[in-house]
Amino acid sequence: MATIVQRPKLNLLERSYFPAILGGLWITIKHFIKMLFGQTKVTMQYPEQKWDSAMPEWYRGAPTLVKDEHNRERCVACQLCEFICPPRAITIKPGELPGDNRWSKVEKYPEKFDIDMIRCIYCGLCEEVCPEQAIFLRKDYSITGLTRSEMVHDKEKLYELGGVMHGLVHKWNEKK
């Protein structure tokens, strides 16, 4: 059923616009005065103030690679993250671990692991898909660079950002 909205009949004073104009001026001056005396909450002044302390646990920042407690790189170069990455930001070149290596039963390691941070959309699918829990989204959000190549995080950079993570995956450890 159609509703008919009646147009309000304006009296002469209302049609002269003056009450509405004065009302508008009153509202803006209220905002002005409140701001002048510092009673208005304003946005964070970013470079000086940062919201790092207020950042939630589940914050999805830059994806990073982590090492385990034995300083072994957790990534086994299964390339699942490379396949699932929606913007195809991840490029992995797998390499084979030599037989005399302590972790030779892992068989593979990433020879190259690049994440193009211009492409990355911080979706967190790589973290979710990783069977080894080797890739984590950390809290770095200010990823900047002057060139495109600077914006590609290589393995070294990724481990530098990721650091070491203990526990979680124990299947490759030596049996006691």
Next chain:
Amino acid sequence: MLTILFWVFSVLMLASAAAVVLFRNPVNSAMSLVLSFLALAALFVTLDAFFIGVIQVLVYAGAVMVLFLFIIMLLDLKAETRRRLNIAALAGGIAVLGGFVVLITHVVKSLPASTDHFPPLARTGYPDAYDIGMTLFSDFNLPFQIIGVLLLVSTVGVVFLSRRSLR
């Protein structure tokens, strides 16, 4: 000092007045006319006639010429600049101008005022706006009123003619 100013402004006025005719682009002509009006106003000011000078700027340069410019801009200017020079019209125009100058010189020379030197107008001690007002509203009150009515009639006439539905 005043003589130098007089020559500067009269030359400027006449040159820009000539430019009004000589320019092919109507906007250039209109702006030359504005310049001519401004120089004329400056001449009035050198004669201590501040009121006339400022009114000259206010009415002609500030209002009338803006309307002119407004209309000119709505026209197709390219057709105007493309038009060829018409020799016959040019010669005719110069002939009329020459005749007019000769006529004016004769009339002015035959006037007794051309030989007399008038004393400068007595300053009343009031601004010239006051003098003009007193003259208009006392000595020339009737012509002033008639002109007022005439202007009113023409205003009403314009409003009537510009109505869409003329029956």
Next chain:
Amino acid sequence: MPSLDLFLQPEIFLVWTAALKTFVILGVVLTMVAYSVWAERKVSAFIQDRIGPNRVGWAGLIQPVADGVKLLLKENFVPGGVNKFFFSIAPSLAMIPAILVLAVLPFGSSLFGVPMVIANLDIGVLWVFAVSSLGVYGIVLAGWASNSKYPFLGGIRSSSQMISYELSLGLSVVPVFMITGTLNLGEIVQYQVDHGWMVFPAWFQSGGGLLEITTDNGGMFGLDLGQSLLWIPMMISFVIFMIAMFAETNRVPFDLPEAEQELVGGYHTEYSSMRFALFFLGEYAAMIAGAGVIVTLFLGGWSLPFVPDGSQGWFWGLVNIGTFFAKVAAIIFFFLWVRWTLPRFRFDQLMKLGWYVFFEVALLNIFLTAGILAYLQS
């Protein structure tokens, strides 16, 4: 060997004091122009619950310098197909009239016996209108010479708007002249010193009032019958003049010539670098000049109640100058305040308001004033 006496000869004294006043006023006003741009950004930010410029200098106070440097260093681009001559002179034509208005404004009483006005013309008000009516050429020529549709529309709108509102502007101040009996801006201010401001006639010099409180220095505070009656047409004049001034200076809510949402940037769409800056500064200079005219005509110019003028010593002369610029700053704040409150008018509404309302009201106001004056004299 020219001695000091040479500088005190009347004619030479007039010349160098006028030159000095011109330089000082130009400096003060151009600084005010730069800082009113800063104030515009700051006020708009505060009204919208933001902080505004706060990076360059304390509270962003060096921001105008940074803006100026940026505009100076940009490429001065001339698009193809423009009329080069008019394209280049249009920004200057927009800036110069606004500055010329300042010549007749009495920005103070007197300092060391020198009257604080650059040119004390007997027809000061007409000079203001004549010069500000020339300001439209800059905008119209910029719009036409740019050879582009949006600037052209802006120029057309501007010319029709300014012609329409000049009428109400001129008619609305006629009552002021009828009351003061002069066109000289200095004398209009002196009248307000003696009889109270046009919009606030609460004191006067001679008796005959409804309510009188005599103060120590001989002035009287209270209500005068004549002044209180004349207050009604004065308020009407003030409101119309103020609104027409908004239209003349192309300020919101009448900024149709440069309506960003419809016309990109209006008449200065095609301009860049210092030419654009001249348009920008010209708009603010016109605003300051307009505010100065409003202050002079209606708000008592440099006067404050019971503050002596410059003949009582240089200190009071400086106080008078400060008062004038403080009042101008207050009016500019009002301009900014209105800009960040009201939406833009539609073009037909603008024309209707100018021709159907303000023109008639201003005309009737003249008759009202004449009636009151006739009643008071009888």
